Amino acid sequence: MQALGFILRRTLLLAVVLLVVSLLTFGIVNVLPGDVATAVLGDMATPEQAAALRERLGLDEPLAQRYLAWLTALLQGDFGTSLQHGQPIAPLLMGRLGNSAILGLLTLTIAAPLAVALGIVAALRPGGLLDRLIGAIAVGAYALPEYVIGLLAILAFSIWLPVLPGTSLMDPNENPLARPEALVLPVCVLITGMLAFISQITRASMIQVMASPYVRTAILKGVPFRRVVLKHALPNLLPPTITEIGMYLGYVIGGLVVVETLFSYAGLGQLVTNAVSYRDVPVIQATVLLVAAAYGIGNLLADVVALLLTPRLRA
Amino acid sequence: MSGAAPSARRLVPGIRPGDLPGAFIVLGMAVLVVLGPSLSPLSATEFDPLHALEPPSLAFPFGTDEFGRDVFSRVLTGARPTLLLAMAAAALGVMLGTVTGLAAGYLRGAADETIMRIMDALMSFPGLILAMLVVVMLGPAPINVIAAIALVFWPRSARLVRSITVDLATREFIEAARSRGESRRFILFRELLPNVLPIIVVDFSLRVTSGILLAASLAYLGIGVTPPTPAWGLMVKDGQQFIEIAPWLVIYPCLAIALASIGTVLLGERLRHRLALPGGGRMR
């Protein structure tokens, strides 16, 4: 009952957050000292060109009115028209959202359990060989931007040792799962980044849990070590870790943008970097909003799962 | 004892061997930031078509790019647009975060609610996406990139400082100050700030790493820097098309980014260790 109330309130909060996010996105695009028309056309544009574009985008109307019009259209599924392609944005987004989701979910389902397991293993003997090894790799993987790892992987596995394709170039409407070999490198790069972070977070909380008085109670009750870890430590470790993973989704999304650009993978990230180079403001605005919404929903799901895994709060 | 971290000023003396690798790398990077351009043997921007795409040699230790520019000189010169940017952004973000976090955490109530809801809204954008949006709208200039990255760091720092302040504010020494009739400013800056300071120092060091990564990623996506500025991320982006015939074009700038961020991570980890902060603050 309590859980249901929590989910309801949390969903309500998400709606409020999304509204604020739409306001912020719109604000950054329209209120910041840069002018949309100049951002689109560049510094070389003549005043006439700028005026024409302003009129086409309806930029001369009052801000509030434009925001409301944009928001109502959004709620009806109309994301506006791309300047670059001259097409409605919504269908463009949806196909790519699916592609990005495949990449992101693949990463998450492989990396999250693996990272938690590595963190626990490292925490069982802090300062031990395994811990130091995992820690060193984690620091390295964390410190390198995704494209550095990605380029090294391309050099190693598709140029020097040509076993995997170095690019996932494809048609946006093609199903990426049809060519699984093109997914291997991008997913591996994303996993590396995630392993680094989540394993170290897990390690820190696991050390804390293992030092807690209730774990001492279990040990002095004669519970075998394996069971102490699995039955006494884990239930207290998982909920906060899952919340952390939810917060980390933001980094996964950032990583997606870079990795998709690197491998020419037709996802939202590639769409937005393309839009940036063509200064396609409506597309940028729509993509940012969509990505923020996905992040918000991911966070919400993580919170709900964490709650469901905390028996004393579920009751 | 009471779990309070030792004060920052007591830390400075007594460097231990474990601190050295990180410290050396960071020191080296600082030298590059200051002297980079004057250390470069050749120009970082001038074209030399006769020596295009030459592999590393004695004359060009890191090879040359498609316009015949010396990659070694470009990497040395590129430290400034990458590292200085990251440091400035981290400093700005952490400073804003500290002030807002302290205020929200100590005042509580409506001020806290308002401030933290704004911070939550900023945090509901993935960091890179927010930075990207802001730079695109403000236009490509180093100062805009700094502002954008600082905007990403601000809510995260504010949250950290606030949570520590909320905890400290319930301590009896704060009650003692209040019952003595101290002003709000005295409590915030004379009683609370010294206790938050070690955490801010560590937070700053971690933000510098994140800043390097963010700035390098933005540059790689072609956002915020315009050619021919030799930013490391941009060099990787431009060199990527020649990866099969001239891998040195991506390898050396990649190594520079890796070295810089690993150096700051190592130093930050040592700091955190020294200040006995609980784990989990890493890599934020």
Add this chain to the structure above:
Amino acid sequence: MNAIGQLAPPVLDVRNLSITYGPLRAVRGVSFSIAPGEALGLIGESGSGKSSVAYAVMRHIKGQATGTVRVDGQDIMTLSEPALARMRGRTAAMVYQDPMSALNPAIKVGEQIAEAIRLHRAADRSTAWTRAVALLERVHLPHPSEIAHRYPHQLSGGQQQRVVIAMALACQPRLLIMDEPTTGLDVTTEAVILELVNELRRETGVAVLFISHNMGVVAQVCDRVGVLYAGQLIEEGTTQQVLRTPRHPYTVALMRAMPAIGGPRRRLAAIPGRLPDLRTPPVGCVFSPRCAIAEATCHDVMPELDAAGHAGSTHHSRCHFQNEIHQRLPPEPLMEEEAVTTAVKGRPRLQMVDLCRSFRGRSALPFLRGPAPVRAVDHVTLDIPAGRTLAVVGESGSGKSTLARCVAGLIVPEAGDIRLEEAVLERLVQRRPRPAQQAVQFVFQNPDAALNPHRTVAEIVGRPMQLYGGLAGRALRRRVIEQLESVKLGERYLDLYPREMSGGEKQRVSIARAFAGHPRLVICDEPTSALDISVQAAILNELLALQRRHGTSYLFISHDLGVVRHVAHHVAIMRQGRIVESGSPAAVFGAPREAYTRALIAAIPTLEPRPQPVSLPT
């Protein structure tokens, strides 16, 4: 019980146990044994090594242990890990200080008990569960089959400790190790838990190793007592012998430092000096640096733990002069009763008129509704005369700390007035004029948290002088030194940080700070409850001396009736936000009118074993 004890082999036999943590020699050559069904208490202040000994018996310490520890005949120092796991929880089981954190928050309490049964008795799930419910009933928890399904946070502190005890008894162990099992519990809860322990001992015949800092608690439970000081066992004997006719100067000093609820009012005697540095313990008697009767031999030769009185006595003491202690030690000073009884005429220094304050509870999660508001202070009216002490006594949650914070202006009361010498004070301290702020000062419970860890003693004590008196420079420094000397700290403390001082020293700094602005009222919120008994005595004496010297009034908040009897001119008993009874200490403690006061007094663990169980009015 002793007759059986000498025949049967001991359940626990510790020989020459030493424990080191790096360079720290925490325990040195401790030997004792416990016969079947016997209860041995180990008494010691912080740093005595008593908890290290308890956990060494379970072989669960971080440090290095040498010597032999035999539990039921098995030398646990040489056991393999699996054999150790079989011993733990089955042969010997443990009860912990803080039951809330000792229970796993994610597992139902019934399951936590049943798990032990399944592991050690190879019982199936339902048998184990049934037995767990029976155990919960055994420790007198109401509705045991329902409680078994609850999580620890849904139980009160006393109930949690019963669960921990039930868990310890799950496999009918031969030995129960109890590490400060009632510390942190309210005195009435403590009394019922101790009664439960006695009942279980009678009925199950389990042997008990009982660790405590509280001599009264030990006297309620134990047949024999050992006293630990700086890692050594310095006295051992039956409870009667050790607590009635102690044969070691340290034990005597502890007794003299302990405020009692009954008997004539004595002057509490603090133990001078501090615990020796355990990295380089003294070569002679470990207590000699602080001992009132130490002679040259004491500093040079370490005494053995010898039988006191006649050879073969069960009473042992590690003192060269164990047989002439009482002739050598000065007699105990009594206090003049006169100061307590004379009434003070004239206007009161502080008046609390009809104060009210309630709190809304916090919900367990964000976005959830919290519980209903609680009345923490409920129409409280009290006076404090000039130069006198009003003690407000209550258990946890009684609202006594909230009352103190209302007077200080840290918490704003919803209704009622606070009057200082008949002038109504603003409710919020920041709105009070400087003289009013200066007049009311606060001494807090926890000396670690009360001092800013990043300020030196000079800054901490000097701040009120700067703020109220505008002192600076050399004049300020001179006044700070004077102030430190008035609480028996000297110039050498000026540049120390709080973490470089002991708990007692920190509390002295706290008191120096409170008195730095010449206050008229000092609010003392449990000022000694975080301190050892010997330090507590010194702090209480200091507070009494300062009051006599400056004519300061005290609002003294405490849960400890013994301490209150020692310092108060007037006592108010508080329960659930209300004052249930008030009057002079002699009246309230001698002839309590309310049933709650009587129960509170009856629950205090004294050195006499209690004849009948305590019952709490509802």
